[in-house]
Amino acid sequence: MQLKEIDLSLIIPVFNEEENLPFLYQEIKEVLNSLVRSYEIIFVDDGSTDNSFTILRKIQAADPSVKLIRLRRNFGQTAALSAGFDYARGKIIITLDADLQNDPHDIPALLAKIEEGYDMVNGWREKRQDKFLTRRLPSILANRLISLLTGVRLHDYGCTLKAFRQDVIKNIRLYGELHRFIPAVASTLGVKIAEVKVNHRPRRYGRSKYNLFRFPRVILDMLTVKFLLSYSTRPLQIFGLLGLVSGSIGFFIALWLSYQRLILKISSANRPILLLAVLLMVIGVQFITLGLMAEIMIRTYHESTGKPIYHIREIVDHEHSESSCES
Numbered sequence: 001m002q003l004k005e006i007d008l009s010l011i012i013p014v015f016n017e018e019e020n021l022p023f024l025y026q027e028i029k030e031v032l033n034s035l036v037r038s039y040e041i042i043f044v045d046d047g048s049t050d051n052s053f054t055i056l057r058k059i060q061a062a063d064p065s066v067k068l069i070r071l072r073r074n075f076g077q078t079a080a081l082s083a084g085f086d087y088a089r090g091k092i093i094i095t096l097d098a099d100l101q102n103d104p105h106d107i108p109a110l111l112a113k114i115e116e117g118y119d120m121v122n123g124w125r126e127k128r129q130d131k132f133l134t135r136r137l138p139s140i141l142a143n144r145l146i147s148l149l150t151g152v153r154l155h156d157y158g159c160t161l162k163a164f165r166q167d168v169i170k171n172i173r174l175y176g177e178l179h180r181f182i183p184a185v186a187s188t189l190g191v192k193i194a195e196v197k198v199n200h201r202p203r204r205y206g207r208s209k210y211n212l213f214r215f216p217r218v219i220l221d222m223l224t225v226k227f228l229l230s231y232s233t234r235p236l237q238i239f240g241l242l243g244l245v246s247g248s249i250g251f252f253i254a255l256w257l258s259y260q261r262l263i264l265k266i267s268s269a270n271r272p273i274l275l276l277a278v279l280l281m282v283i284g285v286q287f288i289t290l291g292l293m294a295e296i297m298i299r300t301y302h303e304s305t306g307k308p309i310y311h312i313r314e315i316v317d318h319e320h321s322e323s324s325c326e327s
């Protein structure tokens with residue numbers, strides 16, 4: 001049986017937010033009921049250890065538009081969002097935090113942007129209500145770096161309040177702490193991304209789940225994303241280049257040393273530069289081999305997962321024209 005399609009899916013990751021949930025639910029309902037659209041609200045309980053699940057269970061029992069996914073343990077916000085994405089049926093998918101810091105009243109503005117023709121809309125917490133030194137400063141630095149490295153110019157990657165067209169998010173796989181890189185990953189699919197200024201409120205109840213220890217992880221994730229974005233279909237281009245550069249420098253030093261030894265009869269003993277030459281050549285060979293290995297892995301990956309190396313926005317022909325007329 002084909003399930004009925006829904007206009008909107010709201011996805012909310014929840015980890016120990018018991019005090020916030022009743023207020024959040026009320027606010028969301030107000031906003032959603034003011035829109036004339038069918039919707040579902042998906043709460044993903046990310047292994048909460050407080051009463052969050054019991055409260056959600058009560059909310060769910062009284063409201064058929066509420067769906068509840070309970071993860072077996074705490075897998076992290078990215079995984080929770082990912083579970084929501086897999087389950088969601090809405091044509092447009094919206095994510096927001098459960099801690100009331102995002103304002104549900106911004107949802108109509110995001111929707112308007114999507115309807116303007118954008119594939120993805122990112123919230124921008126212009127006046128962010130968090131501590132400066134531990135939260136806002138690292139986030140400013142990270143945002144600058146991410147936008148520099150990925151070439152996607154946004155102000156606030158960490159904002160959970162986002163909206164997507166379904167086909168965009170269903171094509172993105174998330175790992176680790178990667179949810180803040182969704183815009184960057186999405187940009188590789190060729191999607192149109194917009195940014196909307198959103199309200200941000202201080203946390204009233206419960207505690208933030210993150211601290212400064214997250215920063216190094218974000219940096220490592222950034223490297224992964226940069227690599228995946230730029231070189232994932234041609235790893236030999238980067239490793240091979242490094243290998244060639246290092247190998248050639250080593251080779252020319254060795255050549256020069258041989259010339260001195262064989263023609264000029266200068267002894268090579270006690271010359272540390274000989275070690276450098278050998279090291280550079282060995283590293284060069286290693287890099288090139290690594291690049292080749294990566295090429296093989298990429299091919300296995302693309303072929304075994306059947307993941308195409310392109311993404312289609314729409315197909316225009318006589319069979320498809322009917323369905324596009326409907327929407």
Ligand code: UDP
Nearest residue numbers: 013014015046076077080097098099208209
């Ligand atoms: N969250 C989650 N799993 C986690 C950590 C956080 O589902 O392991 C949820 C949390 O309940 C909240 C959202 O992710 O709804 C954002 O978390 P938080 O407010 O602590 O982050 P901050 O706003 O401080 O960046």
Ligand code: MG
Nearest residue numbers: 097099101203
């Ligand atoms: Mg928060």
